[in-house]
Amino acid sequence: MRRPLICIAVLITGGLPAAASGSLDCEIKGKSVQLTLHSGITRGMGGPFFGFKAELKTSLPGVPADLKAMEFDGEHLAQRWLNEREAKLVIYRERQGDAPHGSVELTIETKRVSKNDEGRYAGTYVLQIDAAPADGKEQKPITARGRISCSAE
DSSP states (O other), rough: OOOHHHHHHHHHTHHHHHHHEEEEEEEEESSSSEEEEEEEEESSTTEEEEEEEEEEOOOTTTGGGGGGGEEEEGEEEEEEEESSSSEEEEEEOOOOSSOOEEEEEEEEEEEEEEETTTEEEEEEEEEEEOOOOTTTOOOOOOEEEEEEEEEEO
């Protein structure tokens, strides 16, 4: 009795369209900012990202030690947009622990390199690091801008 039910279930689900999945990878190789980013992506169902991971390292002057190297996961992906013409992301994370408020925000905006190369994107990033010093004095955010490249499959 179980075998016919399993066969029917396989036949029913086999007729459904498969949602394709791939990945998005981005990289910054700057002198004072480095980033590696990887995420699984799906085509369809709203294009969700899954398994999102990124690692940011910076040697910008004035950045507190605890914000110079940060890891990000899916909960830090504040905004995302990916289609055949462009890829845009906003990654945001706040400082943990008892230290004064601090945050890192990375905005990525890219466009497809050419119509013939659907999987390559190039564009710019803006990194903003905001860290309140322990002495309570006001400090301006530290900002860096540069080039970023991404690939999607």
